[in-house]
Amino acid sequence: MPINLHKLPSLVGVMVVTELEYQEIFLLSLCSRRTTFLVEKAGIKAPKLTFQLEECHGYYQFKIGIMNNYILLPIMTLMHFSKKLKSKRRFTVKFGLEYEADTSLQLRCEMFSMQDGSFQHRIYCAHEPVVVQQVFQDQINSIFHYFDTYQLIMSVKCKGPLPNVTNVSKIQIEDETVDPQFLTNVLTTYSDHHSLSVLSRIVGELPNDSxxxxxxxxxxxxxxxxxxxxxxxxxxxxxxxxxxxxxxxxxxxxxxxxxxxxxxxxxxxxxxxxxxxxxxxxxxxxxxxxxxxxxxxxxxxxxxxxxxxxxxxxxxxxxxxxxxxxxxxxxxxxxxxxxxxxxxxxxxxxxxxxxxxxxxxxxxxx
Structure with missing residues (x-):
């Protein structure tokens, strides 16, 4: 039976939120401003977060999650569409707690049942990727009171701008091949890095001043x-x-x-x-x-x-x-x-x- 969190006493609502998984907490924060305030009031803090870019069905897919035994457990999964969403299941979310800084996005969310009985979601969005990525990173930073650096895993080379992620300290590149210029672009874009892991085959010689x-x-x-x-x-x-x-x-x-x-x-x-x-x-x-x-x-x-x-x-x-x-x-x-x-x-x-x-x-x- 569904529970209306807004009808519960504030303390009880906070206790309910603390029992949720990170993914559920994130989805709850998208429902309304009141649920966002409730989530932030719960004071839940996430461990080291990882941002991953990969390809899925011909589209770029972005995940923010937690690494566990070399496996990324997603808190949020976002797929960028190149065309406008036409589904009747789309909904509008207004991000930000300051009215003059609000950003409204049209989204569609689907849930997937996993083999272990758990579920994962995927959010579809047709807005400008640079804007969307920053908005979702800000949302997660806010609801989980996250001030630490991010890890970035790039499982595919970007044909356009690199992911709009700030405060990146560790980078991992996993695509089949990578060239020296792409490495230079990555390292200059995320200038706060202090570690790099390259699992891809590097094609071409690296300049001595790379x-x-x-x-x-x-x-x-x-x-x-x-x-x-x-x-x-x-x-x-x-x-x-x-x-x-x-x-x-x-x-x-x-x-x-x-x-x-x-x-x-x-x-x-x-x-x-x-x-x-x-x-x-x-x-x-x-x-x-x-x-x-x-x-x-x-x-x-x-x-x-x-x-x-x-x-x-x-x-x-x-x-x-x-x-x-x-x-x-x-x-x-x-x-x-x-x-x-x-x-x-x-x-x-x-x-x-x-x-x-x-x-x-x-x-x-x-």
């Missing part, structure tokens, strides 16, 4: 070359499928040791297409082996967070598999692992743990 190399935290899943880490000036880089030679790695290490480059580097992780000769790399540099009789000479663990979408905090045991190198100009220490298909360099910082591993970090013995 903003790609200035991103603080980078993950590239597809094939790339040594220029990716040779030109990197950020903090953390993880290349999953890199074509590299021992000399490429030795050149990188010499520049770090001499303080010629990579001044801001914290971690570099490479997974190579062919196995490397770790002995050849180690013989080309000055290093210090792990001394089991003097374990106190180095930290027991190295803990870090790479910061890109989907990454998890990790801890590595700095045992005999790692050798220590030092920067000649200031004595800065780093720990090096080079064996088979894997290369790792961890620069000494204040995230070491002599004995205890911090909560939430995954330990990786080498």
């Amino acid at each position: 903003p790609f190399f200035q991103v603080q935290n980078i993950y590239v899943h597809t094939q790339c070359g040594p220029d990716y880490f040779h030109n990197f000036v950020g903090r953390n880089m993880n290349l999953y499928n890199v074509t590299v030679t021992e000399q490429d790695v030795i050149q990188f290490l010499h520049k770090w040791i001499s303080n010629e480059a990579y001044h801001n580097l914290d971690t570099l992780s490479l997974c190579t297409r062919k196995p490397m000769n770790g002995d050849q790399i180690r013989q080309a540099i000055e290093l210090e082996e792990y001394d089991p009789n003097k374990p106190e000479k180095r930290p027991a663990h190295y803990a870090f967070e790479r910061g890109y979408i989907g990454s998890t905090p990790k801890v590595y045991n700095l045992g005999h598999d790692f050798v220590e190198i030092k920067r000649t100009t200031d004595g800065k220490r780093a720990f090096l692992y080079a064996h088979g298909y894997h290369f790792k360099l961890f620069v000494h910082k204040n995230c070491f743990y002599e004995n205890d591993v911090p909560n939430g970090f995954l330990t990786f013995p080498m």
